[in-house]
Amino acid sequence: xxxxxxxxxxxxxxxxxxxxxxxxxxxxxxxxxxxxxxxxxxxxxxxxxxxxxxxxxxxxxxxxxxxxxxxxxxxxxxxxxxxxxxxxxxxxxxxxxxxxxxxxxxxxxxxxxxxxxxxxxxxxxxxxxxxxxxxxxxxxxxxxxxxxxxx
Amino acid sequence: xxxxxxxxxxxxxxxxxxxxxxxxxxxxxxxxxxxxxxxxxxxxxxxxxxxxxxxxxxxxxxxxxxxxxxxxxxxxxxxxxxxxxxxxxxxxxxxxxxxxxxxxxxxxxxxxxxxxxxxxxxxxxxxxxxxxxxxxxxxxxxxxxxxxxxxxxxxxxxxxxxxxxxxxxxxxxxxxxxxxxxxxxxxxxxxxxxxxxxxxxxxxxxxxxxxxxxxxxxxxxxxxxxxxxxxxxxxxxxxxxxxxxxxxxxxxxxxxxxxxxxxxxxxxxxxxxxxxxxxxxxxxxxxxxxxxxxxxxxxxxxxxxxxxxxxxxxxxxxxxxxxxxxxxxxxxxxxxxxxxxxxxxxxxxxxxxxxxxxxxxxxxxxxxxxxxxxxxxxxxxxxxxxxxxxxxxxxxxxxxxxxxxxxxxxxxxxxxxxxxxxxxxxxxxxxxxxxxxxxxxxxxxxxxxxxxxxxxxxxxxxxxxxx
Numbered sequence: 001x002x003x004x005x006x007x008x009x010x011x012x013x014x015x016x017x018x019x020x021x022x023x024x025x026x027x028x029x030x031x032x033x034x035x036x037x038x039x040x041x042x043x044x045x046x047x048x049x050x051x052x053x054x055x056x057x058x059x060x061x062x063x064x065x066x067x068x069x070x071x072x073x074x075x076x077x078x079x080x081x082x083x084x085x086x087x088x089x090x091x092x093x094x095x096x097x098x099x100x101x102x103x104x105x106x107x108x109x110x111x112x113x114x115x116x117x118x119x120x121x122x123x124x125x126x127x128x129x130x131x132x133x134x135x136x137x138x139x140x141x142x143x144x145x146x147x148x149x150x151x
Numbered sequence: 152x153x154x155x156x157x158x159x160x161x162x163x164x165x166x167x168x169x170x171x172x173x174x175x176x177x178x179x180x181x182x183x184x185x186x187x188x189x190x191x192x193x194x195x196x197x198x199x200x201x202x203x204x205x206x207x208x209x210x211x212x213x214x215x216x217x218x219x220x221x222x223x224x225x226x227x228x229x230x231x232x233x234x235x236x237x238x239x240x241x242x243x244x245x246x247x248x249x250x251x252x253x254x255x256x257x258x259x260x261x262x263x264x265x266x267x268x269x270x271x272x273x274x275x276x277x278x279x280x281x282x283x284x285x286x287x288x289x290x291x292x293x294x295x296x297x298x299x300x301x302x303x304x305x306x307x308x309x310x311x312x313x314x315x316x317x318x319x320x321x322x323x324x325x326x327x328x329x330x331x332x333x334x335x336x337x338x339x340x341x342x343x344x345x346x347x348x349x350x351x352x353x354x355x356x357x358x359x360x361x362x363x364x365x366x367x368x369x370x371x372x373x374x375x376x377x378x379x380x381x382x383x384x385x386x387x388x389x390x391x392x393x394x395x396x397x398x399x400x401x402x403x404x405x406x407x408x409x410x411x412x413x414x415x416x417x418x419x420x421x422x423x424x425x426x427x428x429x430x431x432x433x434x435x436x437x438x439x440x441x442x443x444x445x446x447x448x449x450x451x452x453x454x455x456x457x458x459x460x461x462x463x464x465x466x467x468x469x470x471x472x473x474x475x476x477x478x479x480x481x482x483x484x485x486x487x488x489x490x491x492x493x494x495x496x497x498x499x500x501x502x503x504x505x506x507x508x509x510x511x512x513x514x515x516x517x518x519x520x521x522x523x524x525x526x527x528x529x530x531x532x533x534x535x536x537x538x539x540x541x542x543x544x545x546x547x548x549x550x551x552x553x554x555x556x557x558x559x560x561x562x563x564x565x566x567x568x569x570x571x572x573x574x575x576x577x578x579x580x581x582x583x584x585x586x587x588x589x590x591x592x593x594x595x596x597x598x599x600x601x602x603x604x605x606x607x608x609x610x611x612x613x614x615x616x617x618x
Binding site for chain 2: 030032033035036037039040043074099101102103104106107118119120121123
């Protein structure tokens with residue numbers, strides 16, 4: 001299976017915890033999902049900031065600049081799209097990955113030029129994608145990540 | 152469809168109107184004919200009573216003129232007799248032309264003969280006038296005798312006339328009966344034709360319309376149900392996927408701390424597999440309950456077959472199943488969502504593969520056909536997936552497309568329902584033919600573009616030919 005192959009590749013990297021300290025913003029109103037994702041990302045060597053909704057996410061981003069944001073769609077107060085708009089207004093080139101349990105967001109995300117991954121997430125693929133986006137962000141060349149361009 | 156319907160209804164209305172007009176006209180004509188016949192009969196009846204009376208009164212007139220002549224001595228009396236006699240002659244001439252039957256003519260000849268005798272007596276009386284040698288009484292007796300015989304003949308003439316009338320009456324009655332029979336036959340014929348026409352119109356026009364109405368009602372109800380099911384599905388999927396994500400993340404981190412060959416690692420792998428299985432159920436359920444709108448592009452069945460073969464052949468070969476393509480009309484372009492149709496082919500192939508025990512073959516083919524689709528006869532492309540499996544038992548056939556109906560322990564029972572829904576959203580339909588023991592053929596029937604589309608087909612054909 002493709003997933004197990006890439007998982008081996010990712011997990012076999014030596015001491016990832018020490019090699020990466022980029023901060024990732026995880027925005028999800030579901031505690032279990034939010035904490036689970038934090039646990040995975042921390043294991044992978046990222047620093048993690050979490051938020052329950054769009055407003056918290058904006059506040060968190062203001063106090064702590066992040067390399068990437070994982071954003072859920074269905075949230076109270078300010079939903080995913082609101083959070084994206086708000087974050088993009090602070091940092092237009094911030095890479096964003098939508099993580100959603102809703103089945104009908106794919107077309108909208110494609111039209112908006114945002115990467116979308118449906119829950120339950122294919123974690124090795126998600127980590128791979130996060131790595132790609134952060135590396136591209138680090139590169140001086142393209143401002144908008146290729147993955148987010150409408151296909 | 153509608154033009155054909157309009158045409159049929161117009162023909163039906165014309166036939167019914169013609170029938171009504173025909174019956175109306177027949178009734179009028181028959182009524183008029185019957186009226187004429189009745190008048191003639193009444194006139195004839197009167198005539199037979201009059202004819203005897205006329206003859207008798209004529210004879211009486213002649214007789215009294217002759218008697219006056221015999222008794223008197225002036226020439227004027229004889230002239231009066233001559234006049235009355237001429238009148239009687241004229242009446243007899245008239246009857247000769249009017250009376251038709253042999254019997255009537257015989258009686259008239261007898262009257263003529265008797266009248267001649269009577270005129271003989273009259274001449275004798277005239278010549279013997281003043282001659283006392285011949286007894287006047289004798290002559291008067293002779294005269295009265297001749298007149299009586301003529302009266303009697305007048306009676307016979309009337310009888311003969313009445314007999315002739317009887318014949319006429321009989322004939323008329325027969326004609327009347329014939330007319331009535333014809334009229335009744337006409338009415339019966341009209342009723343038969345009317346019933347037949349009405350039945351035909353009902354069967355050919357109204358029944359299909361009724362069926363369509365019922366079908367669309369059923370379809371509307373189904374869409375309504377599916378729409379609410381879609382909302383439910385999205386909600387349920389959301390509620391299931393979040394905990395699944397949480398479980399997945401925890402298994403992921405858990406696995407990082409385990410040795411690859413430990414039993415705990417094997418347990419974690421099982422948990423992951425079961426999470427995947429749950430996700431497949433959710434995804435199938437969503438595909439069925441909330442199919443996305445097809446994104447149509449122009450493609451050919453050949454392209455789909457190639458992709459499906461690439462994707463499916465490896466896993467099928469492992470199970471001893473050959474996947475072959477019988478091209479047929481697979482270069483005819485049509486409009487569809489390639490991803491969704493691929494999903495249909497995958498579901499059909501998986502379904503076929505599961506019906507094959509041991510080795511077997513699954514064949515793709517495409518045929519252009521003309522058949523009714525959506526109540527309209529049109530050009531369609533039938534994409535077929537045939538297998539050499541065990542066929543579908545009759546008791547299962549009815550429930551084949553029911554969601555969540557499955558004969559397999561691991562299936563969600565949504566594969567064929569999803570395929571059906573996708574095909575329906577393409578304006579097509581999903582059919583199957585099965586023979587227990589020798590295999591099943593599923594046919595994805597898709598409408599082919601018409602009008603401007605045929606020009607498109609031409610271009611595409613030229614393109615694919617030059618490739």
